[in-house]
Amino acid sequence: MAITTIPPPPDSVILGKVSVTASTPGQKRRSLLMILVFTLLSSAAQVLLKFGTVQLKLHPSLLGLLTNFPLLGGMALYGIGAALMVLALRHGELSVLYPLISLSYVWVAILSVAVFGEVMNPFKIGGICAIMAGVGVLGLGSHK
Amino acid sequence: MTTPISSIALVTFGSFIGSFSSLGFKAGSKRLERNLRSVYTNWPLAAGIAGYLLSSVFFILGLKSGELSILFPMVSSGYIWTMIWARVFFHEPFTRGKFAGLALILVGCVLLGLGTRQPG
Numbered sequence: 167m168a169i170t171t172i173p174p175p176p177d178s179v180i181l182g183k184v185s186v187t188a189s190t191p192g193q194k195r196r197s198l199l200m201i202l203v204f205t206l207l208s209s210a211a212q213v214l215l216k217f218g219t220v221q222l223k224l225h226p227s228l229l230g231l232l233t234n235f236p237l238l239g240g241m242a243l244y245g246i247g248a249a250l251m252v253l254a255l256r257h258g259e260l261s262v263l264y265p266l267i268s269l270s271y272v273w274v275a276i277l278s279v280a281v282f283g284e285v286m287n288p289f290k291i292g293g294i295c296a297i298m299a300g301v302g303v304l305g306l307g308s309h310k
Numbered sequence: 311m312t313t314p315i316s317s318i319a320l321v322t323f324g325s326f327i328g329s330f331s332s333l334g335f336k337a338g339s340k341r342l343e344r345n346l347r348s349v350y351t352n353w354p355l356a357a358g359i360a361g362y363l364l365s366s367v368f369f370i371l372g373l374k375s376g377e378l379s380i381l382f383p384m385v386s387s388g389y390i391w392t393m394i395w396a397r398v399f400f401h402e403p404f405t406r407g408k409f410a411g412l413a414l415i416l417v418g419c420v421l422l423g424l425g426t427r428q429p430g
Contacts (some may be wrong), residue, residue, distance in 0.1 A: 207430045212382050215366075219374040237370070242367065253370060271383050278379035289425030297386050299415030304389065306407055 179212050191255040197258030202268045207247040209273035214240030261282055264305020268298040313426040317376030318384060324368030325388030333395050334358025368373055380422050386415050 188198075218237025222230060231237070254263060271294050278284040338355025342348050349355070372381055390412050396402040 209330050212378060215370055216373050216378045225372060241366070248362075273380045275322075278313060278377065279383075284377045284379045286379070287425055289421050293421030293423075293425055294379075294383050296414050296418030296421060297383050299413055300411045300416075300418060301386065301389070302411070303407055303414060304411030306411075 173274070193257040194259075196261065196308040197256075199256065200254035201263050201268070202248045204247050204254065205252065205267060205270040205273060208241050209270050209277060211240045211243035211247060213277050214243065214275050214284065217280075261305050263304035267305075268301035271298050313376035313380045317374070317381060318423065318426075320372030320382045321366050321376075321384050322387050324365040324372065325385050325393055327368065328365035328385075329391035330387045331358045331361030331365060332392050333399060334361055336396075336400065347430050371378060377426070382392040382421055382425050384419055389415055 181215055196289075214236045218234050221234050221236060223229075225234075241308070251267075277296055279286060334354045334356075335358040338352045341352050341354065369381075369385070375424055393402075393404070393408055393412060397404060
């Protein structure tokens with residue numbers, strides 16, 4: 167029986183002058199969770215933004231804009247989501263996280279039917295599926 | 311409710327602007343260090359955030375009249391621009407996987423466009 171003499175991969179790999187520390191399984195799990203929360207937050211943000219634009223139509227003024235809580239709330243969720251994604255990307259692999267990001271297309275589709283009564287048809291469902299597959303393939307392809 | 315062409319145009323234009331902001335984020339992230347000064351003197355990051363906000367203005371204007379289930383997936387057209395800028399400015403290579411992904415996204419956007427004309 168051959169004994170493998172390959173040492174275990176080091177915790178820290180020196181790339182040029184920057185030291186890149188390998189992520190622990192716990193950090194990777196947290197990244198996955200953060201991306202899932204990100205998709206939920208950003209989908210909720212889209213719904214709030216849409217609500218806000220309806221309200222803006224009723225009160226088209228600067229005061230109307232500044233007191234437009236759905237719009238401001240949507241922007242805030244957007245910001246929180248973006249920060250969460252940056253944190254998740256620090257420890258997660260892009261090829262795993264990117265396909266998960268496309269889950270937000272599913273949440274938004276469900277929410278637009280449930281909240282705004284938008285109608286689905288085969289073209290829309292096909293389009294959303296193609297985009298999801300595309301984002302997934304992009305994530306896998308960018309890894310090489 | 312159907313989605314007018316003007317809304318689709320506003321959202322895709324917003325995504326085009328947004329693709330520049332990701333350039334700013336990428337360039338800015340290289341300058342980030344563990345101190346606050348590297349955040350507030352980081353002009354590429356500031357430009358990225360400004361571009362992001364500007365693109366969301368176009369997105370919101372587009373959302374005013376149009377379906378969310380069409381306009382949100384259309385934002386993905388910005389990935390096409392991002393890939394071109396990444397190649398031009400950061401010399402990130404085009405790969406077969408990236409082309410396949412972008413082709414699928416384009417097909418998806420065209421299908422969505424057709425979907426707006428169809429009653430449910």
